[in-house]
Amino acid sequence: MRNWLPLHGYQSYQRIQRTGLFRASPPVILAAGFLGLILMGTLLLSLPMASRNGISATNAFFMATSAVTVTGLTSVEPAIAFTHFGQIVLMTLVQLGGLGFVTFAVVSAIMLGKKMSLTHQALALEALNQTSVSKIQKTAFSVFKLSITIELIMATILTLWWWRDYPLITAIYRAIFHAITSFNNAGFSLFPNSLNQFLGDPxxxxxxxASIILGGIGFSVLGDISQKKRWSSLLTYTKVIIMGTLALNLTGFVVIWALEFNNPHTLANLPWHSQALAAWMQSVTSRTAGFVTLDITQLHDSSTLIIMLLMFIGGGSLSTASGIKIGTFIILLAAVYSYIRHRKEVVLFKRSVSSDTIQKSLALLLANSALIFLGVLILTTLEELPFISILFEVVSAVSTTGMSRDLTPQLSTASQLVLTLLMFAGRLGPLTLIYSLATQQRSRVRYPETEFQVG
Amino acid sequence: MRNWLPLHGYQSYQRIQRTGLFRASPPVILAAGFLGLILMGTLLLSLPMASRNGISATNAFFMATSAVTVTGLTSVEPAIAFTHFGQIVLMTLVQLGGLGFVTFAVVSAIMLGKKMSLTHQALALEALNQTSVSKIQKTAFSVFKLSITIELIMATILTLWWWRDYPLITAIYRAIFHAITSFNNAGFSLFPNSLNQFLGDPxxxxxxxASIILGGIGFSVLGDISQKKRWSSLLTYTKVIIMGTLALNLTGFVVIWALEFNNPHTLANLPWHSQALAAWMQSVTSRTAGFVTLDITQLHDSSTLIIMLLMFIGGGSLSTASGIKIGTFIILLAAVYSYIRHRKEVVLFKRSVSSDTIQKSLALLLANSALIFLGVLILTTLEELPFISILFEVVSAVSTTGMSRDLTPQLSTASQLVLTLLMFAGRLGPLTLIYSLATQQRSRVRYPETEFQVG
Ligand SMILES: [K+]
Ligand SMILES: [K+]
Incomplete structure (x- = not known):
């Protein structure tokens, strides 16, 4: 019996299937929910009151998908094309998509005082990848509480800070918008050229x-921290993710700074403290948030490569970030290290990791790589554009980062539809993958082992 | 106890270590052997009699490394820059590097009627990744016999065919050269523009x-075929590799043909049978042989991407081809498929695959990817060239394919040295990886299992 899904959850799920309450498979329900949100968003963004001069159905669909999948790729500029109504629709789609309609469903159920239905339980369990149904209820509620708290704090600080330059109402409006898009790692901005004007604004x-990192580190980590308070009593997983996040962000910071130090189009003409802030922002935002303060088209190819790796890895599990996830990345490294060190089991912080977890990590790595490969293959046949720009755009879509080398608006409708599919698959992919597993037949046959040469 | 190395071999190895006969670790000896060959080759190619107008030490070193690692990247044209002596040195380096100095050492030992020393046994065992020492002796001898037989047959056919256009001596000389370089997947040619003039020559x-495929499919497959003769009695491994090779080559053939069909710089202006031959040649050669009949710089980016995937996968284990190897690729696919199908074990042709094999495959995948990532990172900082050309060059070097978008001669000395390192690591990498394993400390401590979220 595989242990990737807790017995408890799996049995509930089987019971649901047996009782016929729940015939559609969970990934279908999840995908349908996201699709419903996207279609509703498309409709609302298509309304005359949503845009200043009207936008095409393709653009509305693209922007809605980009919002629900918290990507942030833009075929039209939200600040220019949309009215306040359109912008509020956009940030609502981001909030619903980012925290996940599943979490919302669970939280609503708890708030309404209803005992969660088994359908909801199984749904929440798979979506949040947690280990017990009762735990999920607590988690779901703390997801909601934590998110709103963090977003409120960030919005307050930004309001006070931006009030110096803007009228209070404008400052509040923009602060809420950016608190939501940054915490949800969704990269939309209401300023021209993303956050370019704040390049040196500490x-x-x-x-x-901070908002990006908190949204992208994962709710189980946030939950663990908010319960334990002390480093020594944190779960191994929490410690590993915190250290991994720190390591990735700092590495990105140093490497991007070093590689762009002499580039007159990015860092070279800035004072050192602005260089530091710009490199830090670029490193953090690359882990699938997608805001930019630098001109992405002017970065060296070497920094662009580093950024693509950061996008590919992404944030923490159970977070508003996407990518293969930092936990997956760490497991893959640990597996290779253990193999080289000749260990039978994969060891991480003196804990062994199950072979199922390793296979799941491998599956995620290959699924995301295959998605990127296919995306680049299709886009290179559809467009005559520099390879690196297409690769960057596809990695950005699959990891739902939303940075672009100014490519998105230039693309044909066909290519933009491919990108919507990539964003959708990139955001739901891991979830659907896990989900599909539960619905497959298990084999009871044992096969004899074969010797197989690799490498 | 891990089962990746047979107990038998491991015990011999331990005995050798204990008796102090064999203090250097096997990967060091392997690497040193290759390095020795490369340095000897550099010296010989630097001799005035080797080149028409003299070549720089860097070029001699680059060409020797390219030959010993059977890559075929060229900083100077072998047909133009080298004399006959230089060309013979080159093909000898290819033959020694391709079949492996290990195999040669083993075969020599057998031919000399000497009982193999334990040192040789352990060395051969690790290098050929076989399962018993007595089996290795047979294998080594059949490697030698098979290689020479196939090369002779190919050389004879090519001589007879080319005799129509060239004097007999020239035909024989070129036939032998190309029989050796094609069977060893080393991609050097004595004609201008590689094999471009034979584009439509069936x-x-x-x-x-055929020579490329036979050299690149792996000697255990060839050995099994030559012993069994009948499909039904072949090993599972042999069948899988044959079918996988066929599938990859045919897929590459069809996709490249389809993507280049309308390209006036490659296939569009050719008759259909020449299109077919050119697409077939391009598909087969991409699995790390490196000859070309088409102009690589003129291929669509989409076909270039496909070719990079084929290069990355490469040929069979225990062959003159490199890459992660087709067996590794199949195991990775099987692991993902089994995971999705909810199977506890990875099943391939009704045989289960050990988790060690899967971890090894993962290690190979990540090691090669990391090598490519680092190579591209360094080259993009050193050169101002199109990203796709650099990526192609690096993938070509790491997989020891040797195709280039005409980049190699343009590169700075520093970049060329990086390429030599990549070729060296790409050819020895998997071997050294396996080898290093045996020399590491085993841990006897059992750690408790931890839950770890991925994806
Ligand atoms: K994003
Ligand atoms: K080659």
């Missing part, structure tokens, strides 16, 4: 990056 | 591709 950069 | 294309 308060804005540090608040936005 | 005999040359089919002989060269």
């Amino acid at each position: 308060v804005t950069v540090l608040v936005i990056t | 005999v040359t294309v089919l002989v060269i591709t």
Whole structure:
């Protein structure tokens, strides 16, 4: 029996299937929910009151998909094309998509005082990848509480800071918008050229990056921290993810700074503290948030490569970030290290990791790589554009990062539809993968082992 | 106890270590052997009699490394820069590097009627990744016999065919050179623009591709076929590799043909049978042989991407081809498929695959990817060249394919040295990886299992 899904959850799920309450498979329900949100968003964004001069159905669909999948790729500029109504629709789609309609469903159920239905339980269990149904209820509620708290704090600080330059109402409006898009790692901005004007502004950069990191580190980590308070009593998983996040962000910071130090189009002409802030922002945002303060088209190819790796890895599990996830990345590294060190089991912080977890990590790595490969293959046949720009765009879509080398608006409708599919698959992919597993037949046959040469 | 190395071999190895006969670790000896060959080759190619107008030490070193690692990247044209002596040195380096100095050492030992020393046994065992020492002796001898037989047959056909256009001596000389370089998947050619002039020549294309496939499928497969003769009695491994090779080559053939069909710089202006031959040649050669009949710089980015995937996968284990190897690729696919199908074990042709094999495959995948990532990172900082050309060059070097978008001669000395390191690591990498394992400390501590979220 595989242990990737807790017995408890799996049995509930089987019971649901047997009682016929729940015939559609969970990934179908999840995908349908996201699709429903996207279609509703498309409809609302198509309304005359949503845009200043009207936008095409393709653009509305693209922007809605980008919002629900918390990507942030833009075929039209939200600040220019949309009215306040359109912008509020956009940020609502981001909030619903980011925290996940599943979490919302669970939280609503708890708030309404209803005992969660088994359908909801199984749904929440798979979506949040948690280990017990009762735990999920607590988690779901703390997801909601934590998110709103963090977003409120960030919005307050940004309001006070931006009030110096904007009328209070404008400051509040923009602060809420950016608190939501940054915490949900959704990269939309209401300023021209994303956050370029805040390049050297320490308060804005540090608040936005803090919000990105908190949204992208994963709710189980946040939950564990908020319960335990002390480092020594944290779960191994929490410690590993915190250290991994820190390591990735700092590595990105140093490497991007070093590689762009002499680039007159990015860092070279800035004072050192602005260089530091810009490199930090670029490193943090690459882990699938997608805001930019630098001109992405002017970065060296070497930094662009580093950024693509950061996008591919992404944030923590159970977070508003996407990518293969930092936990997956760490497991893959640990597996290779253990193999080289000749260990029978994969060991991480003196704990062994199950072979199922390793296979799941491998599956995620290959699924995301295959998605990127296919995306690039299709886009290179559809467009005559530099390979690196297409690769960057596809990695950005699959990891739902939303940075672009100014490519998105230039693309044909066909290519934009391919990108919507990639964003959708990139955001739901891991979930659907896990989900599909539960619905497959298990084999009871044992096969004899074969010797197989590799490498 | 891990089962990746047979107990038998491991015990011999331990005995050797204990008796102090064999203090250097096997990967060091292997690497040193290759390095020795490369340095000897550099010296010989630097001799005035080797080149028409003299070549730089860097070029001699680059060409020797390219030959010993059977890559075929060229900083100078072998047909133009080298004399006959230089060309013979080159093909000798290819033959020694391709069949492996290990195999040669083992075969020599057998031929000399000496009982193999334990040192040789352990060395051969690790290098050929076989399961018993007595089996290795047989294998080594059949490697030698098979290689020479196949090369002689190919050389004879090519001689007869090319005799129509060249004097007999020239035909024999070129036939031997190309029989050796094609069977060893080393991609050097004595004609201008590689094999471009044979674009529509069915005999040359089919002989060269057959030679490439036979050299690149792996000696255990060839050995099994030559012993069993009948499909039904072949090993599972043999069947899988044959079918996988066929599937990859045919897929590459169809996809490249389809993507280049309308390209006036490659296939569009050719008759259909030449299109077919050119697409077939391009598909087969991409699995790390490196000959070309088409102009690589003129291929669509989409076909270039496909070719990079084929290069990355490469040929069979225990062959003159490199890459992660087709067996590794199949195991990775099988692991993902089994995971999705909810199977506890990875099943391939009704045989289960050990978790060690899967971890090894994962290690190979990540090691090669990391090598490519680092190579591209360094080259993009050193050169101002199109990203796709650099990526192609690096994948070609790491997989020891040797195709280039005409980049190699343009590169700075520093970049060329990076390429030599990549070729060296790409060819030895998997071997050294396996080898290093045996020299590491085993841990006897059992750690408790931890839950770890991925994806
Ligand atoms: K994003
Ligand atoms: K080659």
